[in-house]
Amino acid sequence: MSRLLRKPQQQLLSTGVTLLHEVNQDNSPLHYVGFKMIDIEPGATYSEALGKTECCIVAVTGQITVSDHEQTFTGVGTRASVFEKKPTDSVYISNDRAFTITAETTARVALCYSPSIEQRPTRMIQAAENGVEHRGKYNNQRLVHNILPDSDQTVNSLLVVEVITESANWSSYPPHKHDVDQLPAESLLEETYYHEIDPAQGFVFQRVYTDDRSLDETMAVEHRNVVIVPVGYHPVGVPDGYTSYYLNVMAGPKRIWKFHNDPDHEWILQR
Numbered sequence: 560m561s562r563l564l565r566k567p568q569q570q571l572l573s574t575g576v577t578l579l580h581e582v583n584q585d586n587s588p589l590h591y592v593g594f595k596m597i598d599i600e601p602g603a604t605y606s607e608a609l610g611k612t613e614c615c616i617v618a619v620t621g622q623i624t625v626s627d628h629e630q631t632f633t634g635v636g637t638r639a640s641v642f643e644k645k646p647t648d649s650v651y652i653s654n655d656r657a658f659t660i661t662a663e664t665t666a667r668v669a670l671c672y673s674p675s676i677e678q679r680p681t682r683m684i685q686a687a688e689n690g691v692e693h694r695g696k697y698n699n700q701r702l703v704h705n706i707l708p709d710s711d712q713t714v715n716s717l718l719v720v721e722v723i724t725e726s727a728n729w730s731s732y733p734p735h736k737h738d739v740d741q742l743p744a745e746s747l748l749e750e751t752y753y754h755e756i757d758p759a760q761g762f763v764f765q766r767v768y769t770d771d772r773s774l775d776e777t778m779a780v781e782h783r784n785v786v787i788v789p790v791g792y793h794p795v796g797v798p799d800g801y802t803s804y805y806l807n808v809m810a811g812p813k814r815i816w817k818f819h820n821d822p823d824h825e826w827i828l829q830r
């Protein structure tokens with residue numbers, strides 16, 4: 560199995576709290592991005608104290624209460640399934656703060672991390688604040704919810720976005736990369752993908768590859784898998800009959816999303 564593909568674990572952290580994924584510097588080739596996916600049962604709590612990292616808590620499904628022990632946000636979350644195709648709520652917590660999440664319903668919660676030195680205010684990112692984009696044409700159409708785009712200057716290094724790709728369409732396509740710190744042409748952003756597929760027995764294909772093909776891995780990605788993108792192009796293809804969801808976390812030395820399309824495939828944009 561590709562070293563870039565992570566299957567969900569079932570690590571019981573505490574009563575009602577299960578860790579499905581943890582991606583960090585110790586268990587991945589990433590240096591900037593961290594990611595956790597936790598499932599929380601109603602009434603159960605998850606607490607964490609941040610060091611020099613910031614965290615975007617995304618209520619992927621269900622409703623949660625989030626407190627940084629100064630402010631408390633209740634009713635965070637808008638959907639029972641990501642395939643309702645509507646944005647959700649998130650809460651941003653900056654470095655050197657602690658937080659507690661309490662599940663109001665059965666909830667899937669993504670914890671998206673990146674480096675942070677200058678402490679910023681805690682804030683709820685309402686679903687209605689998400690920039691919604693209908694990107695692409697032909698069989699390259701996808702729905703994008705920008706949770707923390709690079710235009711949002713309220714955080715230090717974190718970028719968070721979710722994408723819905725319908726049956727027989729491609730996304731993160733034409734293949735693009737953002738793996739060199741060479742602005743204005745391209746920025747260096749590591750990336751993680753947390754995938755969900757409807758119906759859940761489905762799979763999508765994701766390829767992660769470099770120009771010199773020193774890295775070239777094509778994966779069959781299944782429901783609730785994570786794909787790690789340290790470098791390279793990273794297109795996703797969705798088989799007929801299935802719908803794809805993924806949540807992206809990106810971070811690097813500069814908080815700018817400037818990607819470079821694979822020249823071999825950029826022509827499709829001219830149609």
Ligand SMILES: O=C[C@H](O)[C@@H](O)[C@H](O)CC(=O)O
Nearest residue numbers: 694701720722730731732807
């Ligand atoms: O670099 C960003 C990620 O690859 C996705 O968010 C991608 O941009 C989604 C898309 O445009 O299809």
